[in-house]
Each structure stands twice: as C-alpha cells, then as structure tokens.
Amino acid sequence: MTQRIQKKNYVLDTNVLIENPQSILTLQNGAENNIYIPYHVLMELEGLKKTPKLRHIVANVVNLLLEHKDTIQFLRTDNVASHFADIVDNYILDEITSSDEIEDPILVTNDRILQLQASLRDIKSEELRDSRPFESxxxxxxxxxxxxxxxxxxxxxxxxxxxxxxxxxxxxxxxxxxxxxxxxxxxxxxxxxxxxxxxxxxxxxxxxxxxxxxxxxxxxxxxxxxxxxxxxxxxxxxxxxxxxxxxxxxxxxxxxxxxxxxxxxxxxxxxxxxxxxxxxxxxxxxxxxxxxxxxxxxxxxxxxxxxxxxxxxxxxxxxxxxxxxxxxxxxxxxxxxxxxxxxxxxxxxxxxxxxxxxxxxxxxxxxxxxxxxxxxxxxxxxxxxxxxxxxxxxxxxxxx
The missing domain is CATH 3.40.50.300 (P-loop containing nucleotide triphosphate hydrolases)
Incomplete structure (x- = not known):
C-alpha cells in the first residue's frame, strides 16, 4: 500500500518573493505543496513597485502570481494596517493565525525577527533554503x-x-x-x-x-x-x-x-x-x-x-x-x-x-x-x- 505524502502549507513572506520570485514554484514543487500569500504581502509589493531598484523584480513576482493564481491561495483579511510600514509583519502573522484554511502552516521568511515573532505565536517558520548558498x-x-x-x-x-x-x-x-x-x-x-x-x-x-x-x-x-x-x-x-x-x-x-x-x-x-x-x-x-x-x-x-x-x-x-x-x-x-x-x-x-x-x-x-x-x-x-x-x-x- 502506497503511503500518501502529506502536503506542506507554505506561507511566503515578501522578502522571499523579492529575493527569488521562482521560490513560489520551487516550494510548490508541482502539486506537492500548498502556497499561501497573505494580503499584506500584496500590499508590501504594491509599495515596493514604486522603488526603481525593485520595480522589475516586483513585476516578475506579480506575473508569477497571476500566472499561477489558480493554484496559489491568497489569505484575505478585513483588518488592514493603517500605519502600514511599521506593523505589517504583525498583520501577516494575524492573517496566518486567523485563517481556517491552513493546517499546520509554515511561514517562509528570511527575516530573523519575524521568525522569532512567529515562534512566539506557535507558528512554524523556516528560511528559504535557496537563499543561503553557503555560510559566508x-x-x-x-x-x-x-x-x-x-x-x-x-x-x-x-x-x-x-x-x-x-x-x-x-x-x-x-x-x-x-x-x-x-x-x-x-x-x-x-x-x-x-x-x-x-x-x-x-x-x-x-x-x-x-x-x-x-x-x-x-x-x-x-x-x-x-x-x-x-x-x-x-x-x-x-x-x-x-x-x-x-x-x-x-x-x-x-x-x-x-x-x-x-x-x-x-x-x-x-x-x-x-x-x-x-x-x-x-x-x-x-x-x-x-x-x-x-x-x-x-x-x-x-x-x-x-x-x-x-x-x-x-x-x-x-x-x-x-x-x-x-x-x-x-x-x-x-x-x-x-x-x-x-x-x-x-x-x-x-x-x-x-x-x-x-x-x-x-x-x-x-x-x-x-x-x-x-x-x-x-x-x-x-x-x-x-x-x-x-x-x-x-x-x-x-x-x-
């Protein structure tokens, strides 16, 4: 009898998408895992597209999200950050904890402080493996x-x-x-x-x-x-x-x-x-x-x-x-x-x-x-x- 492999539920942070837009497909690994994008990550992308240095990268991320929107799940929220820049990470964590769609979520982020904040809320987190090519x-x-x-x-x-x-x-x-x-x-x-x-x-x-x-x-x-x-x-x-x-x-x-x-x-x-x-x-x-x-x-x-x-x-x-x-x-x-x-x-x-x-x-x-x-x-x-x-x-x- 073939054992069914349980899907992993990855929630992607903005810094992971900016560093490597292809991480969406890498972590998804075909249909093996689920990918979730918090609403406040989209808000961050909206702000970053105005930055000349990042504009083309944000465009690549958005193109991938649109191309694969049928296989990516977006976390919706009724509670939008009013003072966006300072507290967006907390809103992302709120979206994860309040979602009934995700079982055993794994937040993928290169932000070490956000990893620590996630652990305080009992949310599993990990760094994008492809972002650590080798220790220095x-x-x-x-x-x-x-x-x-x-x-x-x-x-x-x-x-x-x-x-x-x-x-x-x-x-x-x-x-x-x-x-x-x-x-x-x-x-x-x-x-x-x-x-x-x-x-x-x-x-x-x-x-x-x-x-x-x-x-x-x-x-x-x-x-x-x-x-x-x-x-x-x-x-x-x-x-x-x-x-x-x-x-x-x-x-x-x-x-x-x-x-x-x-x-x-x-x-x-x-x-x-x-x-x-x-x-x-x-x-x-x-x-x-x-x-x-x-x-x-x-x-x-x-x-x-x-x-x-x-x-x-x-x-x-x-x-x-x-x-x-x-x-x-x-x-x-x-x-x-x-x-x-x-x-x-x-x-x-x-x-x-x-x-x-x-x-x-x-x-x-x-x-x-x-x-x-x-x-x-x-x-x-x-x-x-x-x-x-x-x-x-x-x-x-x-x-x-």
Missing part, C-alpha cells in the same frame, strides 16, 4: 587550499613559505612582486590579487576583504594599467549599487553623474591619487582642471539600473560593493558582459546594507558559490595586520 562562502574560500584534492583552477597553496598559483594546466611559484601603475602591493595577498587580475585567461575575479585593505584602489590601478599601458581594453566601467540610507537618489539635483556624486566621491579621490602617482590624462576631459571631469569615452561610473540593456565589450568592469547585489541582480549584470571583458567584483560580506540581503545571501557569495571551479574565474580574500590606517586597524582588531 566568499570568506570561507580564501583562494587558498591546503590539500591537493581540494584544488580548483586559479587557486593558491603554500610551498616552503611561498605561494603557488595553480592554473588550469600548470603550477607557478609566485616569488616576485607585481606592480601596476607604479603601485606596489603592501601584502602578499594584494600581490596575489594582482596576479589573478593580470592573468589573461581569467575573465572574472572576485575579491573579498574587510574595510581598508585596498580592494578598490588595486582594482582601479590595475584597470588603468591594463587599458592605458597594456592597451588590452578600450574603456573602464565602475558599476556601483546605490543603497540609499539617507536621501533618495532621484530627489538629488542634476544629471546622472551629479546624482551619483555622493555615492562615488571615494572613486574620484582614488583616481586623483592614482593620477598623482602616474598621469592618467586620457581618463579626464581636461586633466589640468582643478576638478577634472571624467572622459566618458574612457571611464564611466554607472548605477546598476543603467547597465540593464547594455552590451559591454572590450572593457574592464569594476563592480564595487557586490555584497549589496542580489542573486538576480548579479545575473542581470554579468549577462551584460560581451567579448573582451574582464570583470572585477569587489565586496565585504560583513557590510551588507541592502535590507533584503544578509552576510550569507548576497551577490558576492553567489558568485563564489556558483563560479568556483571554472577555468576563467579566480577569488581571493585580502588579509593582513594593517589596513588603510591605524584607526581602521583598531576597529578591525577590536571587532567594533
């Missing part, structure tokens, strides 16, 4: 391996105190110091990051580190070197996710460049420093100006939204703060990369500002998780006793 993968895989059977293309190991680079076909002892744009690495890890960037067969490099270990400075120096000296690329792009903690980007005056300025001042500062180290005249319209403007034919800073629809070729692309991108945003960005592109993805998974992501579920971790083992990908974690200065050193050592 971009930190756990440092770029180094200890055993021969752990080797993946473009990783490193130690041999008699010297790093060894394991390419797809050959091994090489790194007994020399790389130098780009008159910039010398301060640590062995910075030197190995440059090794990955300068290796021609590697198209995508990800670099993880705490604040102040020179990720962006090294990337910019390498980009200037590869474009202006080696002439391997025609243009440099810097892609920057604009996580708005204060004023909204759209409320700031001016064109795109002026709107981005508060978010990218450090890029201009680093470029100015590199221009002092060695002249990079071609990236400026008039390098002799007191505040020289970038030459858009050679150097362009783009918000993530502007990359959608582009076809990038013959360029070096620096993606800063990759930890603030979602999996779907990383996919959308990297699929813009055409022929002759080298992409450098920089980030720090301990500094996630995107409210829908966390230290494990973010774009940098997804890159390491999915691309580790490819012949044209490399990853490294920058370490060391010193960062950008003594105050930053104290912050890192004290774990402030």
């Amino acid at each position: 993968e971009s930190q756990l895989f440092t770029g180094f391996v200890e055993k021969e059977d752990e080797r993946v293309p473009n990783c490193f190991s130690w041999l008699e105190g010297k790093p060894v680079f394991h390419g797809p076909e050959t091994d090489k002892v790194i007994g020399y110091q790389n130098e780009v744009w008159n910039v010398k690495p301060r640590t062995v890890y910075q030197n190995l990051a440059l090794e990955l960037i300068l290796t021609e067969h590697i198209d995508l490099v990800s670099i993880q580190s705490d604040a102040g270990f020179g990720k962006t400075f090294l990337a910019l120096a390498s980009a200037l070197y590869l474009m202006l000296e080696k002439k391997q690329f025609d243009k440099i792009y810097v892609v920057k996710p604009t996580i708005e903690i204060g004023a909204k980007l759209g409320f700031l005056p001016g064109d795109v460049t002026e709107k981005l300025e508060p978010y990218v001042k450090y890029i201009y500062s680093l470029l100015g420093k590199l221009h002092t180290v060695r002249k990079a005249n071609k990236v400026f319209i008039n390098p002799n100006d007191d505040v020289p403007k970038l030459n858009p034919k050679k150097f362009e800073i783009l918000p993530l939204t502007f990359v959608r629809g582009m076809n990038i070729e013959n360029a070096i692309v620096i993606v800063d703060e990759t930890q603030n991108l979602s999996r779907s945003e990383v996919r959308a960005l990297l699929t813009r990369m055409g022929e002759g592109v080298k992409c450098l993805c920089l980030g720090d998974t301990s500094q996630v500002d995107n409210v829908y992501l966390n230290a494990q579920n973010n774009g940098l971790n997804w890159i390491v998780r999915k691309f580790k083992g490819f012949n044209n990908y490399g990853h490294i974690v920058l370490k060391g006793d010193k960062s950008r200065g003594p105050i930053t050193d104290m912050v890192l050592k004290s774990k402030l």
Whole structure:
C-alpha cells in the first residue's frame, strides 16, 4: 500500500518573493505543496513597485502570481494596517493565525525577527533554503587550499613559505612582486590579487576583504594599467549599487553623474591619487582642471539600473560593493558582459546594507558559490595586520 505524502502549507513572506520570485514554484514543487500569500504581502509589493531598484523584480513576482493564481491561495483579511510600514509583519502573522484554511502552516521568511515573532505565536517558520548558498562562502574560500584534492583552477597553496598559483594546466611559484601603475602591493595577498587580475585567461575575479585593505584602489590601478599601458581594453566601467540610507537618489539635483556624486566621491579621490602617482590624462576631459571631469569615452561610473540593456565589450568592469547585489541582480549584470571583458567584483560580506540581503545571501557569495571551479574565474580574500590606517586597524582588531 502506497503511503500518501502529506502536503506542506507554505506561507511566503515578501522578502522571499523579492529575493527569488521562482521560490513560489520551487516550494510548490508541482502539486506537492500548498502556497499561501497573505494580503499584506500584496500590499508590501504594491509599495515596493514604486522603488526603481525593485520595480522589475516586483513585476516578475506579480506575473508569477497571476500566472499561477489558480493554484496559489491568497489569505484575505478585513483588518488592514493603517500605519502600514511599521506593523505589517504583525498583520501577516494575524492573517496566518486567523485563517481556517491552513493546517499546520509554515511561514517562509528570511527575516530573523519575524521568525522569532512567529515562534512566539506557535507558528512554524523556516528560511528559504535557496537563499543561503553557503555560510559566508566568499570568506570561507580564501583562494587558498591546503590539500591537493581540494584544488580548483586559479587557486593558491603554500610551498616552503611561498605561494603557488595553480592554473588550469600548470603550477607557478609566485616569488616576485607585481606592480601596476607604479603601485606596489603592501601584502602578499594584494600581490596575489594582482596576479589573478593580470592573468589573461581569467575573465572574472572576485575579491573579498574587510574595510581598508585596498580592494578598490588595486582594482582601479590595475584597470588603468591594463587599458592605458597594456592597451588590452578600450574603456573602464565602475558599476556601483546605490543603497540609499539617507536621501533618495532621484530627489538629488542634476544629471546622472551629479546624482551619483555622493555615492562615488571615494572613486574620484582614488583616481586623483592614482593620477598623482602616474598621469592618467586620457581618463579626464581636461586633466589640468582643478576638478577634472571624467572622459566618458574612457571611464564611466554607472548605477546598476543603467547597465540593464547594455552590451559591454572590450572593457574592464569594476563592480564595487557586490555584497549589496542580489542573486538576480548579479545575473542581470554579468549577462551584460560581451567579448573582451574582464570583470572585477569587489565586496565585504560583513557590510551588507541592502535590507533584503544578509552576510550569507548576497551577490558576492553567489558568485563564489556558483563560479568556483571554472577555468576563467579566480577569488581571493585580502588579509593582513594593517589596513588603510591605524584607526581602521583598531576597529578591525577590536571587532567594533
């Protein structure tokens, strides 16, 4: 006699739908499980569709909900939140507990506080499994391996105190110091990051580190070197996710460049420093100006939204703060990369500002998780006793 498998009843929170719209179908698993969407989740989606950064994701969620509305059950309520933003989670829990339709509901949410609130009401909850690719993968895989059977293309190991680079076909002892744009690495890890960037067969490099270990400075120096000296690329792009903690980007005056300025001042500062180290005249319209403007034919800073629809070729692309991108945003960005592109993805998974992501579920971790083992990908974690200065050193050592 065949034992009947009992269906699970999943109630989906907004953050799960935003992170992965396909979670509806994944959890439904054909007709194996039931999917419930609270009314207040729909209200949250209504509010989020006005956010430019999330508008296309919300549209995907709504399309899936409409396409499968006959197999999804929506929880109705007569009690609508009046002060919506602050208490919507409580209303979602109310909708679950007051529903007579759901037997043994399981709330699927990546919000740890909501999981705790659910437990206080005896509601089972769990995180979307697909949202935790691996516990801080971009930190756990440092770029180094200890055993021969752990080797993946473009990783490193130690041999008699010297790093060894394991390419797809050959091994090489790194007994020399790389130098780009008159910039010398301060640590062995910075030197190995440059090794990955300068290796021609590697198209995508990800670099993880705490604040102040020179990720962006090294990337910019390498980009200037590869474009202006080696002439391997025609243009440099810097892609920057604009996580708005204060004023909204759209409320700031001016064109795109002026709107981005508060978010990218450090890029201009680093470029100015590199221009002092060695002249990079071609990236400026008039390098002799007191505040020289970038030459858009050679150097362009783009918000993530502007990359959608582009076809990038013959360029070096620096993606800063990759930890603030979602999996779907990383996919959308990297699929813009055409022929002759080298992409450098920089980030720090301990500094996630995107409210829908966390230290494990973010774009940098997804890159390491999915691309580790490819012949044209490399990853490294920058370490060391010193960062950008003594105050930053104290912050890192004290774990402030």
